[in-house]
Amino acid sequence: MRVMVIVKATADSEAGNMPTTEELTAMGEYNEELVKAGIMLAGDGLHPSSKGKRIRISGRTRTVIDGPFAETKELIAGFWIWQVKSMEEAVEWARRCPNPMRGESELELRPLFEIEDFGEAATPEVLERDARLRAQTEGR
């Protein structure tokens, strides 16, 4: 299964403060462990939300909103995608993560949808329609 590991933003990360050499080294070593375990598929840090945009969708209107965004705790500062055998394995790896922030911080683990997750809802007809729609959108 795949798990997205989300690094939550903090006031510090939102202020655009860059990590110290020591923090970078610790995170580098941790990333190396993930690579050596063969589980890391992707991972990156994100600029603060001041460089971000939001698109609000309401009916047919689309409104572009410039960052920064207020609710710091709900923002994200980085992510990984891991290939693991179970949620417990992901938790065990996440426990080993050095603190990505100064002060208190939080990681959130969310499994990615896999085809099997759709279970009975994914009848052959649904899958076929899904494939047809994807083919059409790709074709455009």
Add this chain to the structure above:
Amino acid sequence: MTASAEAAEAVRRSIDAVWRIESARLIAGLARLVGDVALAEDLAHDALLLALEKWPATGVPDKPGAWLMAAAKRRAIDQWRRRPMLDRTHVLLGAERDAQGEAAIAALDAALDDPVGDERLGLMLMTCHPVLGADARVALTLRLLGGLTTDEIARAYLVPEATVAQRIVRAKRTLAAARVPFELPRPAELGARLGSVLEVLYLVFNEGYSATAGDDWMRPQLCEEAMRLARVLAALAPDESEVHGLVALLELQGSRLRARTGPDGEPILLLDQDRSRWDRLLIAHGLKALERSQALAHRAGRALGPYALQAAIAACHARARTAAATDWARIAATYDALVEVVPTPVVALNRAVAVAMADGPAAGLALVEALAEDAEAGGPLRDYHLLPSVRGDLLEKLGRLDEARAEFVRAAALTRNARERAVLLRRAASAGNAASAATGSDGGGEARAG
């Protein structure tokens, strides 16, 4: 479940996860110290049992890998000291064994407080040692490095659990009897020694990839495990071009897993696949691995090896947004290089297909005819259904429909896959119909566009 039962269950599941993360390193580190894979695995399991006993009360320690290693080493020292009193069932014999035992105790004592190193490369070289047969190598590698249970391996390979257990026991005995040492070859020799490891990982992947048999749930697991172990190997032997080549090949092929079967499980050919279902993340990762493989080969002044070349072919498909956009000239050129390194008729047949796509069916057919002649003379492709199938396809495209029909019929008789047979017979009938329609009208014939 009561609250305490639930808590105990939660700890058990964390221990499972710790075991999955730590077991390969643990066994590898122990194998280096005691020189015997079977003993190393036993010691690691003893440590796991101790963890299962202690951790529910204490919680999982901060450095569970170090905890397990220390427990296993203490256990090993105990065992060696008590050894002379016990039945001598272990692999080392007599005086030599005692000498090795003393040396091992000394090494273990000295290493008791060492940080946990990473000896997995040495362990991989052992479990994939050429002294073992392919089945044994696969089972032992999945068990010791993949952390798969015997039951999981058995389900994946559609054999009884007892058979897998037997294979693993025998493999360990063979390694001991042949006195295969735990060693890391010098960097100059590493490439040659890695060949059999790459082969094992490729076999595991293909077992999962071929939709012929096995527990449906376990098949993708095998592919994932092969990809993971290949990435591990790439991290442990970062300067080996072919290792990155294998990572690239597995990830690029693995990226098509979701697209290669239809809703009823029927196979969908590469060119007919819905490319929006290809896994972009694996493609990106695989292309990066291929770049590294190519850069390393270039830096060493060597040609690409067979895995990197096959990955380069897979990469051409991965980069093409539509089937029509495929760079067939580049694929054909890569096959030219591949057929030099792997001069087998199957590669030659694939090369003919690529040439047909790049330069037209006539050019491809000329190569196929040469292979068919060889097959008719009793060559290795004699019973290979894809040879007449490809030949039929090219003849059909050239409008030689009667000949095409005969080839499809021949291919249908050779394949052992019922679904494939049905497809081939349908193509034979359609070529036959088109042939009679063509003779009935202006002889133009409608070649099926493939």
